[in-house]
Amino acid sequence: xxxxxxxxxxxxxxxxxxxxxxxxxxxxxxxxxxxxxxxxxxxxxxxxxxxxxxxxxxxxxxxxxxxxxxxxxxxxxxxxxxxxxxxxxxxxxxxxxxxxxxxxxxxxxxxxxxxxxxxxxxxxxxxxxxxxxxxxxxxxxxxxxxxxxxxxxxxxxxxxxxxxxxxxxxxxxxxxxxxxxxxxxxxxxxxxxxxxxxxxxxxxxxxxxxxxxxxxxxxxxxxxxxxxxxxxxxxxxxxxxxxxxxxxxxxxxxxxxxxxxxxxxxxxxxxxxxxxxxxxxxxxxxxxxxxxxxxxxxxxxxxxxxxxxxxxxx
Numbered sequence: 001x002x003x004x005x006x007x008x009x010x011x012x013x014x015x016x017x018x019x020x021x022x023x024x025x026x027x028x029x030x031x032x033x034x035x036x037x038x039x040x041x042x043x044x045x046x047x048x049x050x051x052x053x054x055x056x057x058x059x060x061x062x063x064x065x066x067x068x069x070x071x072x073x074x075x076x077x078x079x080x081x082x083x084x085x086x087x088x089x090x091x092x093x094x095x096x097x098x099x100x101x102x103x104x105x106x107x108x109x110x111x112x113x114x115x116x117x118x119x120x121x122x123x124x125x126x127x128x129x130x131x132x133x134x135x136x137x138x139x140x141x142x143x144x145x146x147x148x149x150x151x152x153x154x155x156x157x158x159x160x161x162x163x164x165x166x167x168x169x170x171x172x173x174x175x176x177x178x179x180x181x182x183x184x185x186x187x188x189x190x191x192x193x194x195x196x197x198x199x200x201x202x203x204x205x206x207x208x209x210x211x212x213x214x215x216x217x218x219x220x221x222x223x224x225x226x227x228x229x230x231x232x233x234x235x236x237x238x239x240x241x242x243x244x245x246x247x248x249x250x251x252x253x254x255x256x257x258x259x260x261x262x263x264x265x266x267x268x269x270x271x272x273x274x275x276x277x278x279x280x281x282x283x284x285x286x287x288x289x290x291x292x293x294x295x296x297x298x299x300x301x302x303x304x305x306x307x308x309x310x311x312x313x314x
Contacts, residue, residue: 094138
């Protein structure tokens with residue numbers, strides 16, 4: 001597998017364009033997932049060469065993006081690096097990272113966009129600093145992969161497997177895709193260029209709080225209910241939890257409840273109000289509002305949404 005070439009951005013990286021920041025000019029892309037629980041989108045495409053055109057528009061999305069380049073060559077630019085991709089290359093772009101591309105030759109590729117947050121569970125929480133990019137962008141791992149072709153090849157084949165499973169949608173394909181995502185996370189964790197910014201002692205200190213949420217999230221929970229588990233003062237605990245987990249205590253509690261609601265909406269014939277109650281939201285209006293904040297759909301819209309099959313060139 002070819003190695004990525006890193007080019008110095010030099011004057012191509014302009015923080016201000018026409019008096020505005022790149023973030024203000026960039027497009028925040030909405031990703032329509034191919035599966036509402038696994039929260040991914042994967043597709044293939046063949047793109048004609050555009051040698052005379054400049055870089056396309058800056059854009060970003062909260063999903064991590066992985067590009068598998070099968071044929072051709074292209075450049076991918078982030079705010080601090082330009083990557084030169086050749087045939088059989090793989091590139092990882094971190095969550096909400098500004099990026100843009102250009103190509104001078106015909107390109108055949110597979111692109112995966114994945115909500116990393118949706119892949120976290122009880123046994124991956126300890127690695128939140130890496131997976132949620134609390135210390136640095138996840139695309140720093142491209143430098144590691146450039147010097148570790150065997151790991152890069154393993155990732156490449158995992159993503160090909162996901163694409164094939166998503167294209168054919170045979171019985172049990174969700175299990176195959178979920179398993180491939182877990183293997184991908186393990187590779188990201190093992191080969192990330194930096195270790196978690198917090199000590200094992202910090203994680204161990206918060207474990208009783210996470211366990212308490214896991215057992216009681218269907219019931220009303222206040223921050224005061226968990227302070228005795230960590231022996232911290234209220235305001236210090238708020239900052240400490242945010243630093244460790246990457247989101248506030250309230251957001252984490254909401255997220256845990258929303259994940260239960262998603263499963264109930266797709267597997268049970270319950271009313272929206274009952275789904276909210278069984279997920280820990282006794283107020284249906286609050287449930288709908290928070291659910292839409294996390295999913296960009298109301299619970300009813302989420303339930304009606306059907307799995308979309310990716311377009312295949314095969």
